Amino acid sequence: MTFLSQTVARTKQAATLAMSQKARELAAQGRDVIALSAGEPDFDTPDNIKQAAWEAMQQGRTKYTPVSGIPELRQAIVDKFRTENGLLYTPSQTIVCNGGKQVIANAMIATLDPGDEVVIPAPYWVSYPETVAMCQGQPVFVPTMAETGFKMTPEALDAAITPRTKWLIMNSPSNPSGAAYTEAELKDLAEVLRHHPHVWIFADDIYEHLVYGDFRFTTMAQVAPELMDRTLTTNGVSKAYAMTGWRIGYGAGPEMLIRAMDKIQGQMTSGACSIAQWAAREALSGPQDFIATSRAVFEQRRDLVVSMLNQAKGLECHTPEGAFYVYPSMARLIGKKAPSGRRIETDEDFVLELLQAEAVALVHGTAFGLGPNFRISYAAATDKLEESCLRIQRFCGNLTD
Ligand SMILES: Cc1ncc(COP(=O)(O)O)c(C=O)c1O
Known part of the structure; x- marks a missing residue:
């Protein structure tokens, strides 16, 4: 009999958190890592909302x-x-x-x-x-x-x-x-x-x-x-x-x-x-203007990311209607050789090699039940998104047969 339950044995660690952890480890080694693995808006909570919390505490x-x-x-x-x-x-x-x-x-x-x-x-x-x-x-x-x-x-x-x-x-x-x-x-x-x-x-x-x-x-x-x-x-x-x-x-x-x-x-x-x-x-x-403002920023980022990923050799990126994620296919890159010399057999290999070669952290599609794809969260500063897409383009361009 083991102490930990069957439930724990059955439960998977979230791949999104595992990837964020890998990104932190690489950053601790001094690499300039861009993590696009988490699903969290990069904006701050609007002030009127913080104020309501403050008032609740005071009252x-x-x-x-x-x-x-x-x-x-x-x-x-x-x-x-x-x-x-x-x-x-x-x-x-x-x-x-x-x-x-x-x-x-x-x-x-x-x-x-x-x-x-x-x-x-x-x-x-x-x-x-x-x-x-x-x-x-x-x-x-x-x-x-x-x-x-x-x-x-x-x-x-x-x-x-x-x-x-x-x-x-x-x-x-x-x-x-x-x-x-x-x-x-x-x-x-x-x-x-x-x-x-x-x-x-x-x-x-x-x-x-x-x-x-x-x-x-x-x-x-x-x-x-x-x-x-x-x-x-x-x-x-x-x-x-x-x-x-x-x-x-x-x-x-x-x-x-x-x-x-x-x-x-x-x-x-x-x-x-x-x-x-x-x-x-x-x-x-309260006032709802934050929603329209953040939506406009996200929309621009979506368009930027989709366009730059579709310019990367071997990637195909569908334009989604919403949220702050894109889910490109990397099926055409299966079998290619990464700069490390290793072959990319799966979408997980792709994101791991990309992290090593270009310090961009993404999450592989099979973790979400459908691959070979990967997920990019574009809830990140626009200049970081631009830089990471350039790195992905370079990584894909450097893959060999
Ligand atoms: C699809 C979906 N549902 C629900 C949640 C839960 O969010 P929270 O627990 O922060 O309200 C998330 C967060 O990532 C999500 O992506």
């Missing part, structure tokens, strides 16, 4: 809060869903969690029994399958292709559903591909789901505000109101308001599920940080 709002969140924030969440998404929830249909991550964990713990299946389109955010597996659930992956913009087709969804399916996890715009579903595409998926009334939809909308050009964000419960009573719509302040460290995420859905999630959270962590909750309330109900 003594520093005690335990209700598990599901302070009423003022739950009301702000209700208002946000109504005005931005046309979704009508009551405060008791909402829950505030310690980051979007805890919304997922709560929902999976509250619903999965061993062997229950969860459909996850690939490439996926690594925490989805890991959280499902921690609950002894079974992730069922649906691979997508660059040709369909890394989006799941209705046929593929239909084929993945079995009588054991509990959830479909949707993440639009997506980490890691940046793909976002149009209203018509969501409606086509909803049509499939209509025929499978036992399947619930987990809509992770955390990148909602980061969509570019004339793309219009929509979410499943909005385009298919008949699915609302089996949809958990989740969101958070981390990406939209540059608040990754404040740890506030939220979800809204049927009260029966929210109550179950509250029960789990009450035993695990209790309510989220009181000060951060007041800050999040200001984020959702």
Whole structure:
């Protein structure tokens, strides 16, 4: 008998964190490393939000809060869903969690029994399958292709559903591909789901505000109101308001599920940080101009990165609709020889050789369930992005047969 559990044995270390660690080690050796491996806006949290946190502290709002969140924030969440998404929830249909991550964990713990299946389109955010597996659930992956913009087709969804399916996890715009579903595409998926009334939809909308050009964000419960009573719509302040460290995420859905999630959270962590909750309330109900400003910067960076990567020998980079990631294919570079003399057999070899040769840290696609690709986070200063793309171009140009 071993001391550590089967759950630990089953759980994978996040490749994104492992890559960031490698980048730090190389930097400690004096190399000028550019790390584009983390999914975190490089902007600071807006001042009005910090001010709200300061005021909360001064007013003594520093005690335990209700598990599901302070009423003022739950009301702000209700208002946000109504005005931005046309979704009508009551405060008791909402829950505030310690980051979007805890919304997922709560929902999976509250619903999965061993062997229950969860459909996850690939490439996926690594925490989805890991959280499902921690609950002894079974992730069922649906691979997508660059040709369909890394989006799941209705046929593929239909084929993945079995009588054991509990959830479909949707993440639009997506980490890691940046793909976002149009209203018509969501409606086509909803049509499939209509025929499978036992399947619930987990809509992770955390990148909602980061969509570019004339793309219009929509979410499943909005385009298919008949699915609302089996949809958990989740969101958070981390990406939209540059608040990754404040740890506030939220979800809204049927009260029966929210109550179950509250029960789990009450035993695990209790309510989220009181000060951060007041800050999040200001984020959702205060001035929103930060969103437009950061979106414009991200859009320029996306265009820069896509264009420079498509000029790199052997890379193919699809232009995604949103988030702050691109997901180029390096399939044409498989078998080439790196400056170290080693052959590149996989996308992981590619990112490791690139790190050694040019000190640019990225994450390989197979870590997100679909390769040979890699993910670049363009949530980094524009000059750093430009420099790293030049280094990638040089690296690709230097590969030999
Ligand atoms: C797709 C997706 N969902 C949820 C989260 C969770 O973010 P947080 O826990 O900071 O709210 C992330 C963070 O990287 C993400 O990429």
